[in-house]
Amino acid sequence: MIEVKNLCKCYGDKKAVNDISFSVGKGEILGFLGPNGAGKSTTMNILTGYISSTSGQVLINGVDILEDPIGAKANIGYLPEIPPLYVDMTVDAYLNFMYDLKKCKLTRKAHLKEICDICKISHVRERLIRNLSKGYKQRVGLAQALINNPPVLILDEPTVGLDPSQIIEIRTLIKKLGKNHTVILSSHILPEIQAVCDRIIIVNKGVIAADGTASEIADKLTNEHKMTVRIEGTKRTAEDKNEIVTALKAIDGIKYVRADMERENGIYDYDIESEEGIDVRRAINSLCRDKNWNILMLQLSDMTLEDIFMKITTGDMETIKTSNEKKASLDNFKISITGSMDVDDENAEEAEEASETAAEEGGDE
Amino acid sequence: MGAIFRREMGAFFTSGIAYVFLAGFALFSGLFFSMSVIGSGVSDMSPMFSSMFIIVVFLIPILTMRLLSEEKKNRTDQGLLTAPISLSSIVLGKYFAALALFVIAESIVFIYSIIIALCGQVIWSTLLGNYFAMLFLGAAFIAIGLFISSLTENQMASAVIGMFVLFVLYLMDSLAANIPVEFIKNAIISAAFYSKYLELTRGVFDLSTIVYFISIAVLFNFFTVRVLDKRRWA
Numbered sequence: 001m002i003e004v005k006n007l008c009k010c011y012g013d014k015k016a017v018n019d020i021s022f023s024v025g026k027g028e029i030l031g032f033l034g035p036n037g038a039g040k041s042t043t044m045n046i047l048t049g050y051i052s053s054t055s056g057q058v059l060i061n062g063v064d065i066l067e068d069p070i071g072a073k074a075n076i077g078y079l080p081e082i083p084p085l086y087v088d089m090t091v092d093a094y095l096n097f098m099y100d101l102k103k104c105k106l107t108r109k110a111h112l113k114e115i116c117d118i119c120k121i122s123h124v125r126e127r128l129i130r131n132l133s134k135g136y137k138q139r140v141g142l143a144q145a146l147i148n149n150p151p152v153l154i155l156d157e158p159t160v161g162l163d164p165s166q167i168i169e170i171r172t173l174i175k176k177l178g179k180n181h182t183v184i185l186s187s188h189i190l191p192e193i194q195a196v197c198d199r200i201i202i203v204n205k206g207v208i209a210a211d212g213t214a215s216e217i218a219d220k221l222t223n224e225h226k227m228t229v230r231i232e233g234t235k236r237t238a239e240d241k242n243e244i245v246t247a248l249k250a251i252d253g254i255k256y257v258r259a260d261m262e263r264e265n266g267i268y269d270y271d272i273e274s275e276e277g278i279d280v281r282r283a284i285n286s287l288c289r290d291k292n293w294n295i296l297m298l299q300l301s302d303m304t305l306e307d308i309f310m311k312i313t314t315g316d317m318e319t320i321k322t323s324n325e326k327k328a329s330l331d332n333f334k335i336s337i338t339g340s341m342d343v344d345d346e347n348a349e350e351a352e353e354a355s356e357t358a359a360e361e362g363g364d365e
Numbered sequence: 366m367g368a369i370f371r372r373e374m375g376a377f378f379t380s381g382i383a384y385v386f387l388a389g390f391a392l393f394s395g396l397f398f399s400m401s402v403i404g405s406g407v408s409d410m411s412p413m414f415s416s417m418f419i420i421v422v423f424l425i426p427i428l429t430m431r432l433l434s435e436e437k438k439n440r441t442d443q444g445l446l447t448a449p450i451s452l453s454s455i456v457l458g459k460y461f462a463a464l465a466l467f468v469i470a471e472s473i474v475f476i477y478s479i480i481i482a483l484c485g486q487v488i489w490s491t492l493l494g495n496y497f498a499m500l501f502l503g504a505a506f507i508a509i510g511l512f513i514s515s516l517t518e519n520q521m522a523s524a525v526i527g528m529f530v531l532f533v534l535y536l537m538d539s540l541a542a543n544i545p546v547e548f549i550k551n552a553i554i555s556a557a558f559y560s561k562y563l564e565l566t567r568g569v570f571d572l573s574t575i576v577y578f579i580s581i582a583v584l585f586n587f588f589t590v591r592v593l594d595k596r597r598w599a
Contacts, residue, residue: 048447052597074449084444086372088379100368101448144444 001026001182002047002152007056009042016042017053018206024199026151029178031197032186033309039206040186041081044156047184048078060152074102077150077181081157083141087130091121091140094129095147104148111147118173119143134161142170146177153177155185159192171196190309202312209312217308226273227281228260230297231288236266244270247287253278267296369445369458370465373432377466386428390470393420398477408485410477414495414566418559421499421506422535426527428466429510430520432459433589438518446597456589460511467503471496491568498565501578502558506531508585515592534558 002024009017017039024030034040045051047058049065049072058065063072086094095112104111116122119139124132129140138161145153158174159167174183174196187193193200194214202210202217210217233240241259248257248270256273263269274280281298288295377383394417401412436442445455474496478487509530514523533540538560541553554560561574 045443050443050447050597070449070451073447076447078443078447080440080443080447082440082443084439084441086376086441087439088376089372093375097368097372098444098448100371101445101450103449 001028001061002184003057003059004043004047005057005059007043007046007058008054009039009046009051010054015206017046019056020203020206020208021056022201022208022211024182024184026182027179028199029174029183029185029197031193031200032184032203033188033190033193033200034186034203034209036188038203040203041156043203044078044154044184044186045080048076048154049073050078050080074148075150075152077145077147077153079141079145079153079155079158081160083137083144085129085137085140085144088128090126090128091116091132092125094140095125095143098144098147102148106148115143115146118146120169135163135166138162139166139170142173151181153181153183153185155183157187158185159187159189167192202309204312210308214308226271226300228269228271228297228299229284229295230263230267230269232264232267232294232296234292238262238266240266241268244268244293247291248272248284251280251283251287253280253283264296269297366450366454366458366461369455370462373459373462374465377428377462380431382427382431383466386424386466387470389420389424389427391473393417394473394477402477402481408481409488410474410481410492411495411566411568413474413477414499415563417499418502418562419535421503422531423528425467425503425506425510426513426524426531428463429507429514429527430524431514432463432511433515433593434517434520434523438520446593452590452593453586456511456586456593460507460586460589463507463511464504467507468500471499471503494568494570495566497575498562501565501575501582502562505558505578505581505585508582508589509534512585512589512592515589 004023005021007017007020008015020039020043022030032040032043042051046053047060047065049069052066058072060072061075063075065072086097089097092112095115096108099108099112113122116125119142121136121139121143124136129137132140138158142155142158145155155174159170162170171192174185177183178196178198185193185196197214199212200210200214200217201208231240231244233244245257245259248254253275254272255275256271258271260269260271272280272284284298285295287293377386394413397413397416398410401416402408402410405412433442436445446452474492478492481487510523510527513527513530517523517526535558537553537557541550541557544550544553561571561577564571565574
């Protein structure tokens, strides 16, 4: 359905997209993942013919986007990062405009009604786009992409600005659309990609860093055995911390121990990494029994998409640690929002991400 | 092209630009009509048309300023450029929308002709000659304005640059008069807009002038398409 061969895009000396090749089959939902500036939007803009590639070929439904741009574009519905909405128009006028612009041959009234129902914007059709909330603008943008039932849908961060329940709706919608459309969507919200996409491409610095299903990618990368354990010492002070760390380090098969944040009064979490193929849980348990410590929590951390992402995009072991810290700050944030709302400045950025993920997770349940 | 034409026509009215333009055109043409036609007791509207040149120089950039610059600024050009239509139909849709509004504004002179018909004799051939002279002038100026709008993201910059450029075109004859080199002087005068336009309004039908104005319109629309096309390759 979509074939991309050796795509390159240079801005002066800077290579925004460097030799990207992939193909997407009919009915596939492909997730495009990457840090900011990785070349996601650039690739999408090339696929849709908004900008042209420096070299390489893009075939949409077998039609070359450069040789027959009009024919190729007729196969694509595109929702850019910023929905291309004319704020001085009503939703209805705008959709009619896009209907005309795309030279749609389907019955106007029925088709637009169907799309408005799908995107749940039927009740705002008479309102000016200017007065709509971000979430509704995003939906109108999606509706615009669906006009003329294009076989290929390209969605650049489709759930930005939506509330958790709307995100679920849009995700369900994308999954539904994926049954008879080919969908490419980009996002920086990892659980979203995981929930919606059949296949994931991770791009970093303009090149494809990984391509496959989430579990395939994880299999290739994971050989870490990590867990987080919360242990209550006898004194319940910071002194415990060093004692516990030393004791844990002495256990056979544990290669890395790090004390994490204080979780409860005088009680700390410990990130533990063991050698491959060795289960250290029983050893930890018996250690605690001997020392009269209490294990309050033990959590095995499988490699999440977030870890994979961090690992690929920064490409070293440090990232695993930082991703753990990130998880920690996430937990912190959850605590602080249930308690007081104080988030210190240095955590603010992480907390922002965390709140997004938290919203995601909240929505999933 | 039709979809873009209809949208731009709608946008002219919702943004208020149409009202400013129509009001400005009606105000100044009315002023010149009462001063130089009614005031001097002639039935020939040519003096009014010649005076309108300078007004058009300032009004047309207002008409064209947001046509392409706003699209780029609000990123709505992404919707247009990824739709299955050609660049030229985008440009021409916008161009003809502006031209249509200009025609509507200009048609107010037919109301004046009724006033003249009530108290005297309308010379229809001169009136129509003037009408079309102004129409072709507008066609050329709108193409230039649209081209300038495609170069910038800022509406105000687009308007100011447009006014400046059109004003220079207006001054071309008087500027050229001071150039000592005969060859350059003649070249500039032969490309000048104002003297050509004046001759048309005097009722001298000159096909070369009409062809000149239309060529300018075609040329600048072509340039605008090239600007949009080039942006994709940048």
